[in-house]
Amino acid sequence: MTAEQFRNMSGPEALGAYFRALEQVNLSQSELTFYMEAIASDSSLLIPLLKNNAEGFRKAGDEAEKFGAILSQ
Numbered sequence: 001m002t003a004e005q006f007r008n009m010s011g012p013e014a015l016g017a018y019f020r021a022l023e024q025v026n027l028s029q030s031e032l033t034f035y036m037e038a039i040a041s042d043s044s045l046l047i048p049l050l051k052n053n054a055e056g057f058r059k060a061g062d063e064a065e066k067f068g069a070i071l072s073q
Contacts, residue, residue: 012036012057019050 001021006014022035036044049056065069
């Protein structure tokens with residue numbers, strides 16, 4: 001992916017694309033953690049939410065919507 005493609009994405013989309021790219025090259029867990037931490041010191045904590053094409057984020061969003069916790073777009 002190019003920097004220009006990332007510029008046209010929302011934050012969650014860009015982070016998801018970055019993580020999918022790392023998954024596609026079959027990194028070890030330690031390598032995956034290294035690259036995630038390269039963008040922010042605690043970003044590796046997001047790995048469970050980003051797996052399966054950011055399924056965890058979608059589930060959390062669905063739950064928030066279900067319980068009326070969405071304030072705006």
